[in-house]
Amino acid sequence: MALLISAPLKALVQRFSFLFLILAAFGIMLLSKTETLVVEKFSTVVVDVFSPIMDVISKPAATINHAARTFQELANLREDNIRLKRENERLLLWQETAKRLKSENKILQSLLQFTPTPKRQFITARVIADSGGAFVRSIIVNTGKRNGVRKGQAAVTGVGLAGRVVAVGHRSARVLLVTDINSRVPVLVETTRDRAILSGDNSSMPRLTFLPTNSTAKAGHRIVTSGHGGVFPAGLQVGFIVDGSNGIMRVKPNVSFQKLEYIRLVDSAVIAPFESRSSVKGLPKKAAQQ
Amino acid sequence: MTPRLLHHVDAIARVLVPALLGIVLVIVSTIPFHIPWFGPVTPNFVLIAIFFWGVHRIYFFSNITVFFIGLLLDILVGTPPGLNAIVLVLVRNIAVSQAKVFRGKPFLVLWLGFGLISFVTGAVIWALNAIYHMTLVDPLPIVFQMAMTFTVFPLLAWLFARTQRKLFQQT
Numbered sequence: 001m002a003l004l005i006s007a008p009l010k011a012l013v014q015r016f017s018f019l020f021l022i023l024a025a026f027g028i029m030l031l032s033k034t035e036t037l038v039v040e041k042f043s044t045v046v047v048d049v050f051s052p053i054m055d056v057i058s059k060p061a062a063t064i065n066h067a068a069r070t071f072q073e074l075a076n077l078r079e080d081n082i083r084l085k086r087e088n089e090r091l092l093l094w095q096e097t098a099k100r101l102k103s104e105n106k107i108l109q110s111l112l113q114f115t116p117t118p119k120r121q122f123i124t125a126r127v128i129a130d131s132g133g134a135f136v137r138s139i140i141v142n143t144g145k146r147n148g149v150r151k152g153q154a155a156v157t158g159v160g161l162a163g164r165v166v167a168v169g170h171r172s173a174r175v176l177l178v179t180d181i182n183s184r185v186p187v188l189v190e191t192t193r194d195r196a197i198l199s200g201d202n203s204s205m206p207r208l209t210f211l212p213t214n215s216t217a218k219a220g221h222r223i224v225t226s227g228h229g230g231v232f233p234a235g236l237q238v239g240f241i242v243d244g245s246n247g248i249m250r251v252k253p254n255v256s257f258q259k260l261e262y263i264r265l266v267d268s269a270v271i272a273p274f275e276s277r278s279s280v281k282g283l284p285k286k287a288a289q290q
Numbered sequence: 291m292t293p294r295l296l297h298h299v300d301a302i303a304r305v306l307v308p309a310l311l312g313i314v315l316v317i318v319s320t321i322p323f324h325i326p327w328f329g330p331v332t333p334n335f336v337l338i339a340i341f342f343w344g345v346h347r348i349y350f351f352s353n354i355t356v357f358f359i360g361l362l363l364d365i366l367v368g369t370p371p372g373l374n375a376i377v378l379v380l381v382r383n384i385a386v387s388q389a390k391v392f393r394g395k396p397f398l399v400l401w402l403g404f405g406l407i408s409f410v411t412g413a414v415i416w417a418l419n420a421i422y423h424m425t426l427v428d429p430l431p432i433v434f435q436m437a438m439t440f441t442v443f444p445l446l447a448w449l450f451a452r453t454q455r456k457l458f459q460q461t
Contacts, residue, residue, distance in 0.1 A: 010349065017353040021379050025357065028372035029422065043365045050366060054317060061321045129320035131368050134331070134431035135419045138368040140320070174368060181423055202428060260322070 040167055047140060048169035054128040055142050062261060120233060122156075122264040123147055125173070130260075135202055137180035138163070139260060144171040152231050153265040160237035160254035161185070161225060162263055173265075177257055178238070179206055186228040187238055187251075189217040195226055198238060198251055205242065205250040219243045223251050233266055307457065308343070308351045312359035315339055320366050331434040336363055337411060338439060338446045340378050341404055344385025345392045346454060356382045370422045377411055377418075400447070405440050412436035 032039040073080070108114075125141035143149050145168055153165045155175045163177040164185075176183055183200035187208070196211040211217060221241045227234025237254055244250035315335045323332075336359060343350040351359075360375030367374075384407060392400050412432045419427050 018379060018383050021353050021357040022376055025360070025372040025375035025379065028361070028375070029370055029418075032371045033422070039371055043371065046362065046365045050317065050362075054320060054366075057317055058321055061323055065323070127322050129366060130322035130332075131320070133367045133369045134415070134435040135423075135427055136368045139322070140366070181425070181427065202431065 044167045044169040044172075044174075047167070047172050047174065048144065051128060051140065051142060051144075051169070051172035054140065055126075058126075058128045065261075120266050122266045123149055123153075124262055124264050125149070126262055127260050128172070135181065137177040137183075137200065137202060137257070138166070139175050139177065139263075141173050141175060141263065141265075142171065143265070144169045144173050146170055149173045149265055150267075153267055154225070154232045154236065155263045155265055156236060157255050157260065157263055160239065161232070162253075162255045162257070162260065164231065165265060175263065175265075178253060178255075179204060179257065185232060185238070186226045187223050188226040189215065189241070190222040190224050192217050192221065195228065196223075198223065203250075204257070205244065205252050207244070208241065208249040208251055211249065217241060217249070219249075236266075304349075305352075305355070308355050309359070311339065311453075312336065312351070312355065313362065316359060316363045316366060319363065331431065331438050333439040333442045334408075334411075334435060335439075335442075335446065336360075336374075336378065337381060337408065338404070338443055339450065340382050341385045341407055342447055342450045343454075344382045345389045345400065346451075347458070348386045348389055351382055353379055353382065370419070373415065373418050373422070377414055380414070381407060381411060397444070397447070401440075401443055404443050408436045408440050 028039070123143055125143040125147075127139050128142045129140035131138045141149075141155075149165060149168050151165055151168050155162045155164060161178060163175045163180070163183065165173050166176045167174040178185055178198060178200055179202065180200045181202045183198075183206070185198040187196055187198045188194065189196065189211075192215060194212055194215040194217055196215075196217075197209045198206050199209045200206045208217075208223070219241050223238040223240060225232040225234055225236040225238060239251045239253040239255075242250050242252050319332055319335055340351060340356055340359075356378045357375050360373075360378040361371060363369070363374045363378075364371045388403070392403055412429075412435070416427065416429050416432050
């Protein structure tokens with residue numbers, strides 16, 4: 001008898017809950033547009049709660065990736081060796097030039113009484129989650145407030161800019177990649193010194209927008225951060241220009257987003273000199289060594 | 291165990307098991323695999339689960355569980371919060387309402403049915419994203435993602451079918 005009553009009742013509850021939940025979800029979506037901070041705070045707490053699990057689960061995946069890469073590298077050992085020897089010869093020549101330029105630069109700087117840019121401090125973080133969504137390009141890293149991570153820090157790898165920290169939890173942080181539709185980065189064309197904005201559109205190559213009409217920038221030119229706006233440090237390598245369809249200039253980022261494992265979070269050069277770095281003292285040894 | 295205690299354990303398990311399965315699938319969706327181009331086109335594992343159980347055990351996932359799984363997916367993946375909650379609750383209810391159509395039919399029918407659902411889901415996700423960002427987002431990534439989801443459906447369906455047999459052996 002109880003079963004006979006409970007089944008239709010259940011169906012009724014389910015039907016009402018359906019309408020209510022759909023409306024609630026729309027409400028949350030709307031709320032995230034208007035009350036960004038509240039929703040962001042809530043999301044940060046949730047990510048923080050799940051980050052230890054994601055941290056553990058992402059490790060075996062990373063090990064498998066390493067194994068696969070080692071295998072690939074072994075297969076290419078001979079070609080790599082030849083290529084690297086050639087590259088080494090070329091780089092040795094560059095090293096000589098660099099040494100000469102460095103000393104020359106030092107002399108010129110002292111002549112001009114130039115104030116050098118302060119050395120940047122950075123925090124190394126491991127990527128524990130990749131966005132699996134089709135319309136979002138962001139990652140979660142395993143460092144947060146307790147390691148001194150702050151909102152707005154630039155995320156870089158050895159080859160260039162990857163993105164910026166958009167939300168910070170106690171032990172995790174979300175990095176919005178430069179390819180995301182919400183990403184805007186003030187940049188410079190290195191050779192022509194033209195300012196522009198690097199606008200992500202979820203494709204692998206972000207667009208170069210607001211470039212002056214008389215700019216002589218063309219495919220192959222390198223793009224660096226301009227440091228305008230104070231969010232990103234100036235002079236970080238971003239990528240190089242490629243010609244997109246319909247005459248739109250696009251930038252091929254130096255960073256290979258699919259292979260991100262560790263990233264460094266850097267302060268903007270504008271903020272760093274004035275702010276106390278006491279929060280970094282709590283940095284675990286492991287993170288400091290990396 | 292007394293029948294009363296058993297009943298309680300059963301009631302708790304009925305809520306916990308689907309919720310845990312959902313959480314696991316959400317976390318799996320965020321693992322960084324580092325396979326070129328895999329990131330943006332990670333199959334939507336949760337969608338498969340919701341559809342499969344919606345057809346085979348209509349009360350396995352309740353609307354409220356699905357809602358929270360969707361919300362968690364949004365938060366961890368970074369999509370607009372609420373988006374996946376809408377989509378998954380919709381899919382669950384479509385699956386439940388069409389359960390009779392699919393039950394007892396060959397697997398191919400279920401797979402094709404899922405293909406249709408994933409196509410519609412993709413369109414809805416694309417539309418919601420476009421509205422949310424107020425711009426026409428490129429539909430290609432979602433086409434790829436749904437194609438991937440459709441492709442891995444048999445594998446996950448097989449896994450879920452095994453799980454179902456284990457879970458509901460006694461019932």
